[in-house]
Every structure is written in C-alpha cells, then in structure tokens.
Amino acid sequence: MKTSISCSCCLLFLLSTAHAIAQTPSATPPRPASQPVGTSGTTTTLPPAPPIPSTAPATPAPTAPATPAPTTTRTAATSADYRLVPGDKLRIEVYKDAQLSQNVQVRPDGKITLPLANDVTAAGHTPSELRDAIVSSLKAYMSNPTVTVMVVETVPPLIYVMGEVNGAGPQPLIGKMDVVQALAAAKGFRDFADTKNIVIRRGSQVLTFNYNDSVKGKATPVYLQPGDTIVVK
Numbered sequence: 001m002k003t004s005i006s007c008s009c010c011l012l013f014l015l016s017t018a019h020a021i022a023q024t025p026s027a028t029p030p031r032p033a034s035q036p037v038g039t040s041g042t043t044t045t046l047p048p049a050p051p052i053p054s055t056a057p058a059t060p061a062p063t064a065p066a067t068p069a070p071t072t073t074r075t076a077a078t079s080a081d082y083r084l085v086p087g088d089k090l091r092i093e094v095y096k097d098a099q100l101s102q103n104v105q106v107r108p109d110g111k112i113t114l115p116l117a118n119d120v121t122a123a124g125h126t127p128s129e130l131r132d133a134i135v136s137s138l139k140a141y142m143s144n145p146t147v148t149v150m151v152v153e154t155v156p157p158l159i160y161v162m163g164e165v166n167g168a169g170p171q172p173l174i175g176k177m178d179v180v181q182a183l184a185a186a187k188g189f190r191d192f193a194d195t196k197n198i199v200i201r202r203g204s205q206v207l208t209f210n211y212n213d214s215v216k217g218k219a220t221p222v223y224l225q226p227g228d229t230i231v232v233k
Helices: 002-023 127-138 179-185 211-215
Strands: 089-094 102-105 111-114 118-121 147-153 158-163 169-172 198-202 205-209 229-232
Touching: 089 111, 089 127, 102 111, 111 127, 118 127, 127 147, 158 179, 179 198, 179 211, 179 229
Parallel strands: 158 229
Antiparallel strands: 089 102, 089 147, 111 118, 158 169, 198 205, 198 229
16 A cells, blocks of 8 residues: 555656656757857858969060161162162272272262262263273273272152253153153243254263154154253253
C-alpha cells in the first residue's frame, strides 16, 4: 500500500516540474531572420573596397610622324640635252686646281666668268658644250685641262618676246611651244611691226622667222627652247 502511494507522489512531482518548465519564458529571444549572425539589432553598411591599381605601365598614345615642310629648291637638270638659261647655278670643277673650280651663276647676258677663261657664253649651250668651251679657253694656260660642268639649280624655263608686240616680256615655256604661239601669248603685233623679218636669238645663234608664211602653212614651225628671245622690229 505504501509503495503505491510513493509512486503516485513521484508521478505528480514530475508532471508539476514539466508544467513549470513549459510556463517559464526563454532567456534568449529568437533572432530576427533579417539580422546577421553575430551583430546587434542595428545593421551597418560597409563602404565599398577601393579599386586595386593596375601595375601595368601606361602605354603612350602613338604620335603621327611629322610632315616635312614643302621645299622650294628647284631640281637640277639631269638631261644631257638640257640647254642652260640665265639664272642657272653651276659648279665648275677643274681637275687638280681648287682655285679655278668655282660656283657660278649664268648672268642675264647669258655668260659666266671664270679665272683665266674670263667670260664664257653659257646660255643656249648644253653642259657638255659649255665644258668644251671652257677647256678651249684654258688650253692657253694649262696642258690638257680636265673640266666638269654640273647643273646645281635651274630656273623655270622662260622665253622672251621683245619689240613691236602688245605684251612684251618674259613668258613661261609650257610644253612644246612654237614662235606663232609665243607671239599670240604676247597679244599680237603693233601697227608697224615687220612680221616678215622676226629674229630669234638663241645664245650666239640668230634665226629669222617669217610670220606671214608660217600662218599660211608655207614654213616649217620653229619650236622654242628655254632662254630664246624673239625680237619683232
């Protein structure tokens, strides 16, 4: 009888204890779902991490190559049949004689001046013809002189029309120009021009030209060369 009472008392004690535990509030409240673990109730926003600088060296932008300035130096003539005109610049070399070797320019009268050779006509001649003329002049002072003529710089090819024309003066020699074309560019003749006896001076050479026969097709066209001078009387 005593054993049944003891068991009943123990059962009642356990039930009372379990009820008391169920009624006691939890010491640690549940965490909100939005609160990060290990933080307080206030959410802290961290600043963004600074960018990592690149260790590669900066590549300089390519620069365009400099454009050379246009040159105004005239090209030296290299053609063997080129005929010299006033204003051309020449280099005269006399072998083994530095004093006679000179830089010269063809004067308006068509000549150049060299030591010993004095005045030598250059205009209207090719460089080889001028070389032969200089050699002939130096033979009186030297034995078998060796001369070289080099055209260093040329002027634009010009011709000249003078006398009884309406537009006298220099004219550019454009392409293959004959005397009739040059006279037309000079704006024709004056009233008392002698059109049958026109003179063409080409260096030391003198040519005659009949304009009337030429325009009628009775004469062969005369083509001009740089430095030619047409004289209408």
